[in-house]
Amino acid sequence: MLKEDVLKKLTDCGLVAVVRANNAEEAIKISDACLAGGCTGIELTFTVPGADKVIAALAEKYSNGEMMLGAGTVLDPETARMAILAGANFIVSPAFNAETAKLCNRYRVPYMPGCATITEVITAMEAGADIVKIFPADLYGPKIIKDIKGPLPQAQMMPTGGVDKDNVADWIKAGVVAVGAGSSLTKGAKTGDYNAITETAKEFIANIKAARAELNK
């Protein structure tokens, strides 16, 4: 899939579900539940046992392109390559890694590295990151976006860490192109309540849409 199409689909939805699970079955159920709630962006993390196989299974299941499937917690280029060959459409990491950026650029796959300072944001953008993940976002709160956008109005950001359905509007209004959400979105999995995940995803999406509508007034 073209890099431009991946980025458009991710930002059109605005929500990327960070999927952590104890096993492949649970990871697939969480991903399905998020998609059913309208969250088309899925970040399958490499803390899931056999993550590359889960990515391959989801890529096959959703070969129609309905799910924009990425890999998370990618710490190095070896893992990024494994994820891309398994079918990942984008790569997310908790911190910037230059070799991973290079690998992703080679395959023309979006790389979204975690950045916690303005220096890291600039370094990541210089290495070709189209969207930078602001992580851990709850360390700063939405105000950090305005601070970064002052000198860097061109920065496209995706805060991750502590984002939930109730604070997502503040992040969108601050000017981010998408958010990443893990525990607040997928906590239903702990009790096997996958419907709760779908409902939470729906609320997330509704709140993102409402915040965007307000911005465009």
Ligand SMILES: O=C(O)C(=O)C[C@H](O)[C@H](O)COP(=O)(O)O
């Ligand atoms: O794996 C990575 O690359 C990450 O760094 C993602 C973090 O696990 C998320 O920040 C989850 O955060 P919560 O939404 O607060 O659960």
